């Protein structure tokens with residue numbers, strides 16, 4: 134199995150940046166998310182360096198939905214990243230983490246008045262997804278006596294090789310304005326008093342392991358940019374979105390590198406920008422590829438049962454990692470306390486949730502697993518904790534941050550009291 138450099142095996146134990154996962158599980162309990170800070174910094178720097186090789190004016194906006202722990206956003210703020218925020222909550226967190234308002238983009242296809250008011254108040258640019266949003270934001274900005282810089286999200290009608298639930302640039306998708314109608318939208322924005330279009334935005338989907346669709350997207354975007362430039366839009370940014378995939382299968386081929394992504398998209402953009410004689414910033418919004426491989430989910434084996442298959446019943450299920458149940462996603466699993474042992478059987482790793490679909494990994498060859506073993510689910514840093522729930526009366530687990538052999542909590546586990554925290558009792562039940 135190929136392991137990235139921050140993961141290793143020492144004395145049969147899986148290590149993450151110098152920390153022994155077995156010791157972490159013992160100290161903090163399971164289930165437990167463990168995240169390597171250095172890997173996140175390295176991923177961010179990898180993107181910056183790959184893009185900067187092509188063009189000086191670039192910005193990486195972290196898609197905060199991938200992993201919304203404030204500490205992680207803070208790490209990226211320290212690196213100089215901005216953020217794609219998709220809600221008022223994410224916007225607050227990005228500002229709290231120290232990101233500058235001008236480095237944020239408030240995205241979303243169904244923003245509320247309150248969302249728009251917050252963007253106006255904080256001076257954050259907005260990516261508009263409809264003419265209704267344009268009208269609403271123009272009014273709200275006018276009421277506040279401010280002018281807001283905006284972009285529209287373009288729907289480029291590009292098919293992408295990924296799970297249909299996470300392809301966002303299809304013609305049938307709920308996101309964006311069809312490329313054919315985009316000039317009308319910008320014309321409407323140019324006519325507004327309190328809104329000024331300065332950017333353009335697109336995001337074709339997630340977990341895309343081929344750079345071709347990104348090159349195609351860049352081409353559609355640059356055709357639109359050229360047309361809009363001629364119409365009088367003065368571009369400050371062109372946001373190509375996120376979506377680069379990661380190699381969840383550690384026995385298979387690698388994912389495209391940041392450099393191959395940059396090589397595919399940047400020349401398409403820079404050639405048009407050079408021809409037009411303009412130098413807007415080029416933004417990207419990666420989420421998964423920034424944080425996914427930084428994190429393992431540690432989960433203890435409660436029991437092993439031989440039935441139709443051999444089931445390994447662990448203490449984390451789709452309450453903590455919903456991706457396998459929701460998208461049939463594959464995550465590599467290994468026995469963290471006997472990480473070097475040869476496989477001795479085929480196991481299906483199942484969670485504790487009362488649903489048949491609560492399966493983390495199907496039919497995996499693992500060393501002989503017994504109750505008390507520790508399973509590590511790899512690549513759990515993106516859309517893991519951020520999509521976790523309290524389903525079945527289970528509090529969300531703790532998160533630990535590690536850095537060069539040091540480990541500390543970055544979120545405690547929820548308790549029974551936390552499950553009750555928001556409850557109110559109607560008077561007739563008191």
Ligand SMILES: Cc1ncc(COP(=O)(O)O)c(C=O)c1O
Nearest residue numbers: 196336339375376418419420421
């Ligand atoms: C608008 C937007 N930008 C960026 C992202 C990040 O995508 P990914 O995590 O695949 O890089 C998403 C999620 O798909 C998104 O909806």
Ligand SMILES: N[C@@H](CCCC[NH3+])C(=O)O
Nearest residue numbers: 299339340456460515516
């Ligand atoms: N939640 C999805 C990605 C969706 C990205 C958000 N638009 C996943 O785990 O793969």
